[in-house]
Amino acid sequence: MKIAVFSCKPYDKRTLASYADNTALSMTYFESRLSMETISLVKDFDAVSCFVNDDVNAEVIHLLKQQGVHTIALRCAGFNNVDLDAAKAEGIKVFHVPDYSPTSVAEHAVALIMTLNRKTHRAYHRVKEGNFALEGLLGFNLEGKTVGCIGTGRIGAAFCRIMKGFGCHVLCYDLYPSQALIDQGCQYIPLEELYQKSDIISLHCPLNTSTHHLINKDSLKKMKDGVMIINTSRGALVHAQEAIDSLYNGKIGYLGLDVYEQENKIFFEDMSSHIIQDSVFQLMLTFPNVVVTGHQGYFTIEALNHIAATTVDNLLHHQHEDSGSRQLA
Structure with missing residues (x-):
């Protein structure tokens, strides 16, 4: 099977190649994203492998089918960038990596919380300049604080367990409550109540029509003044301009983002000279109480290896039952 691998960085190539060696897979690696502009690259390939910012819309899927592609192997858990209905109509199978390393993203969410709270990003630069003054670096104890987790799938559950370890009171919202989290002392409550009670709110839900711009001016009005918002899930969960407005008026006291709604234009690239x-x-980057990272929450050795192994397995065994739980269309 010949596979065109898009959005492929050197670290992706290294891990994928190590798992694809000595298999029936022949991989060709492209650093460019899959889109209408790059669709011509898939000629003579049987399958494509894509990442979070590839644009796999209905038109792209139709052209993939015309080129003879029968499988799309996503190297991520989310699939909001793929038109699954179009894929099903065209008879193209779509697979994802539902469980690549939940703790990787959960731990990065905690890193954003700790950075924003204790202002280590600012302290680092002060000390480098010989400034050891503490004024302006005051934080707070996480122990005893109320943390709201929206979405308690694998990543959200891992996040809740970590925050319980800090001694936080953890409130959860999900359409499908986890008994395991309830047994660990987490409490499921209505979303409106979670907004009202939480000191910190972390987003771990998928992006769909019901969660698009979940954090907006209306939901923010229901939250505590100075609330901390953390998003390591999908950028469009947060309405960026309305978040900025809430930074100006103090409703948001801290904002930590590993994702951004328009990130496909900038993330994963070196934009330092542009x-x-x-x-x-x-404008968001100018606020001292905002920390943005470039979609690196998943970026650990363990996660990269698991993504590569599962992607290769999905391609090798896409007709077998053992990969059924990873098939989306």
């Missing part, structure tokens, strides 16, 4: 053509994003 002018980023996104005034909202640029």
